[in-house]
Amino acid sequence: MSSHRIAVIPGDGIGREVVPAARAVLDAVTARHAVSFEYEEFDWSCGGYLRDGTMMPPDGIERLRSFDAIFLGAVGDPRVPDHVSLWGLLIPIRRAFRQYVNLRPARLFPGVDGPLRAGSAIDLVVVRENVEGEYSEIGGRLSRGFPDEMAVQEAVFTRPGVTRIVDYALELAAGRSGRLTSATKSNGIVHTMPFWDEIVSERAAAHSTVEVTREHIDALCAKVVLDPGRFDVIVGSNLFGDILSDLTAAVTGSIGMAPSANLNPERDFPSMFEPVHGSAPDIAGRGVANPVGAIWSAAMMLDHLGHREAGAEVVDAIAATLADGSVRTPDLGGTATTGEFTGAVVAALGQR
Numbered sequence: 001m002s003s004h005r006i007a008v009i010p011g012d013g014i015g016r017e018v019v020p021a022a023r024a025v026l027d028a029v030t031a032r033h034a035v036s037f038e039y040e041e042f043d044w045s046c047g048g049y050l051r052d053g054t055m056m057p058p059d060g061i062e063r064l065r066s067f068d069a070i071f072l073g074a075v076g077d078p079r080v081p082d083h084v085s086l087w088g089l090l091i092p093i094r095r096a097f098r099q100y101v102n103l104r105p106a107r108l109f110p111g112v113d114g115p116l117r118a119g120s121a122i123d124l125v126v127v128r129e130n131v132e133g134e135y136s137e138i139g140g141r142l143s144r145g146f147p148d149e150m151a152v153q154e155a156v157f158t159r160p161g162v163t164r165i166v167d168y169a170l171e172l173a174a175g176r177s178g179r180l181t182s183a184t185k186s187n188g189i190v191h192t193m194p195f196w197d198e199i200v201s202e203r204a205a206a207h208s209t210v211e212v213t214r215e216h217i218d219a220l221c222a223k224v225v226l227d228p229g230r231f232d233v234i235v236g237s238n239l240f241g242d243i244l245s246d247l248t249a250a251v252t253g254s255i256g257m258a259p260s261a262n263l264n265p266e267r268d269f270p271s272m273f274e275p276v277h278g279s280a281p282d283i284a285g286r287g288v289a290n291p292v293g294a295i296w297s298a299a300m301m302l303d304h305l306g307h308r309e310a311g312a313e314v315v316d317a318i319a320a321t322l323a324d325g326s327v328r329t330p331d332l333g334g335t336a337t338t339g340e341f342t343g344a345v346v347a348a349l350g351q352r
Contacts, residue, residue, distance in 0.1 A: 003036040004068040004305055007270070009089075012045045013279030014289035015073020021291035021342040022071070022298040025314060028346045029302070033310045040067070046077030046085050046279075055088030061096045069301050070272040073294065076279035095131050097269035099262035100161065101168050102128035102241060103300070104276065106248035106258065111323040112332060114253045121229040122252050125176075127169040128241025130262060132161045133192075135238045157192045157237070162199045168265060169235035170207040176232055180204075180212045183220050183236035183244060196237065221247055249276055254331045256290030259297035261304065273301040287337045290329040292318055295345060317348035324348075 010019045023039070030037055042063070044056040055075075057063075064070060070093065075085050093099070108114050108122035138154040166182075173180040182200045186193035197214060204212040215223065217240050224231065224244070228251050236244055249258030258276035275293030283289060295318060302311035321327060327344040328334020336344075 001034045001036050002307070003038065005038045005040070005066070006301075007064050007067040007070045008039050008041045009044050009070065010041065010073040011075040011279065012047055012077050013074055013281050013284035014277070015045075015075065015279055017284070017287060017289050017338050018275060018291045018294035019071065019073040021338055022294040024342050025295050025317075025345055025349070026298050026302075028349050029310045029314055030307075032313075032349070033307060035302075035307055035310060044089060045075060046080040049080055049084065049088065050077070055085060056092075061092060064093065064097075064270060067270045069270050069305060071298065071301060072272055072274035074275065074277065074279040076281070078281055091135070093272055094262050097272070098131070098264045098266070099269070099271055100129065100131045100164060101261075101263040101265055102130040102245070103261040103263055104128065104241075104245035104248070104258065105296075105300075106245070106252050108252045109257075109319050109322040111325045112253045112257075114251055116225065116228070116251055122248070124228065124231045124248060125172065125233050126241055126245040126248055127165065127172060127233060127235045128245060129161065129165040129236070129238050130241075131238075132156050132158060133238030155192050157195055159199065162196055163203060166200050166203045166235060169233055170203060170210050170212075173210045173233040174207060178210050179232045180210050181220070181231055181234045182212060182214045183217050183234060183240040184214055185217050185240075187216060192237075200235075217243070220244070224248060225251060245276065254290055255293075256329070256331050257292040257296070259293050259300055261297065261300045263304065271301075271304055273297040273304075287339065288330050289338050290331050291338050291342050291345075292322075295342070313349060314345075317345045320348040320351075321345050 010016045049055050104126045106124050134155045136154055136156040139152045141151050143149045169180055184193050184197055186197050224247055249255045256277045260274055260276050262272040264271050275297050277293050299311040299314035321344045327336045327341050329336050329341050
């Protein structure tokens with residue numbers, strides 16, 4: 001039997017509802033594949049920040065280091081500024097564990113009515129650079145409180161950082177359709193984006209089987225809405241990838257179905273898996289959150305840990321449940337609870 005230690009951070013809001021849903025599905029599928037997960041839960045959240053003044057304890061990174069993977073529910077609370085929650089938990093984990101790939105698939109499942117016109121087939125992956133770029137710590141504020149107050153934020157693009165994310169995207173595209181789109185804005189951002197474009201061109205030359213196209217981010221967003229089926233793998237900087245991944249999630253019907261993986265491809269450190277939707281305080285506690293994003297993130301975790309068949313079975317069970325159409329959460333036009341939808345996915349696993 002294969003065994004893995006998983007650190008679980010339910011977080012805030014609906015994170016505490018979708019994490020148990022994902023674990024129920026994981027329990028069902030791992031039992032079929034002789035895989036054992038040992039979970040340890042950490043109550044690190046905005047709730048903890050309001051109580052203790054910190055998002056995680058000073059030794060939090062060291063406590064996570066020995067795990068095989070980290071599973072996160074969601075983090076956020078209206079009483080805690082977003083930059084506090086993000087820089088107090090998620091970004092330190094991503095950077096300490098060199099999780100430089102943020103992988104976000106988007107797929108329009110059969111039976112789901114997306115917001116776009118009928119006939120738009122969507123099955124793509126956004127590869128987001130996850131540890132540098134526009135989300136740097138370099139910068140500051142000057143003359144606070146005075147009329148001439150100013151803020152400076154520096155974007156940081158390194159050759160190793162851009163090269164490794166582009167290489168990852170090229171290799172992923174080579175194993176899919178052989179098509180890669182690079183998000184840029186080199187007509188307006190005069191230093192970092194031309195640098196990004198140069199490295200994309202350099203690395204593309206070493207992957208001659210992949211067709212690489214370049215799109216300015218504003219035009220790319222428009223094309224994703226007008227014709228998402230034309231895209232397969234999209235690679236972008238930290239900011240552009242963040243924007244694109246939420247957009248692609250929305251055009252597949254609900255951001256509640258969007259998964260993500262924060263990967264350290266070399267496996268020197270644990271990778272982290274989380275749904276994209278956030279803590280959704282407006283529906284938290286009602287038991288109606290869509291658990292697909294969390295369940296799909298769990299499937300990505302299985303895949304990363306070497307259990308590809310088990311991960312594929314989970315995604316197939318999600319697809320079968322959505323195609324059946326009798327059990328839908330409110331965001332998809334239904335009335336099912338989180339637990340009812342989760343039960344349907346577990347049942348679909350049992351029918352395989």
